[in-house]
Amino acid sequence: DAKTTQPTSMDCAEGRAANLPCNHSTISGNEYVYWYRQIHSQGPQYIIHGLKNNETNEMASLIITEDRKSSTLILPHATLRDTAVYYCIVRVARDMGRRALTFGSGTRLQVQP
Amino acid sequence: DGGITQSPKYLFRKEGQNVTLSCEQNLNHDAMYWYRQDPGQGLRLIYYSQIVNDFQKGDIAEGYSVSREKKESFPLTVTSAQKNPTAFYLCASSIGALKNIQYFGAGTRLSVL
Numbered sequence: 001d002a003k004t005t006q007p008t009s010m011d012c013a014e015g016r017a018a019n020l021p022c023n024h025s026t027i028s029g030n031e032y033v034y035w036y037r038q039i040h041s042q043g044p045q046y047i048i049h050g051l052k053n054n055e056t057n058e059m060a061s062l063i064i065t066e067d068r069k070s071s072t073l074i075l076p077h078a079t080l081r082d083t084a085v086y087y088c089i090v091r092v093a094r095d096m097g098r099r100a101l102t103f104g105s106g107t108r109l110q111v112q113p
Numbered sequence: 114d115g116g117i118t119q120s121p122k123y124l125f126r127k128e129g130q131n132v133t134l135s136c137e138q139n140l141n142h143d144a145m146y147w148y149r150q151d152p153g154q155g156l157r158l159i160y161y162s163q164i165v166n167d168f169q170k171g172d173i174a175e176g177y178s179v180s181r182e183k184k185e186s187f188p189l190t191v192t193s194a195q196k197n198p199t200a201f202y203l204c205a206s207s208i209g210a211l212k213n214i215q216y217f218g219a220g221t222r223l224s225v226l
């Protein structure tokens with residue numbers, strides 16, 4: 001898996017967009033960017049993934065830079081329930097189902113009322 | 114409603130006792146996984162199964178055992194040989210071995226009496 005770097009913590013006001021960055025400067029051409037989050041004392045939750053195009057689903061948007069060396073997860077209207085640790089993982093798609101998920105330290109997002 | 118169900122949510126083990134954690138999924142996924150998470154730490158893989166009646170050891174299998182007699186079920190037994198069993202146990206599943214996202218249950222918190 002390519003090495004990723006995320007800020008340790010971020011704050012966001014409720015109702016505003018939360019933009020969580022991830023640097024992955026050593027990403028290779030066949031590696032995807034995946035985002036998970038873990039709310040305290042719950043199981044990790046898959047959010048979104050992408051290769052090079054921007055992606056959007058009902059939870060979030062993923063913006064990947066043209067050189068693919070960094071990406072940003074956007075929660076468009078953060079709520080208090082989005083308070084969690086967010087993890088960025090970079091790996092080849094074929095490894096997602098057959099190797100253990102390894103989380104780095106992630107970004108602790110605190111949504112403030 | 115499809116998903117992964119882990120039970121019980123909390124479990125207490127006495128010295129020398131074996132305990133079994135349940136994991137059931139109705140997602141029709143072939144692959145299933147057991148992870149252990151210690152406070153403030155990442156995930157460590159205990160066992161995984163790519164298909165019914167087959168499973169492989171992960172990084173920390175000692176003191177644990179599993180079975181995969183049905184596609185939907187992947188129970189984990191924490192044996193008395195596991196000397197430090199207190200942890201948060203997470204079960205996950207994915208459609209298959211390749212290119213597939215792992216989805217997680219809510220977890221079981223095991224403590225020693």
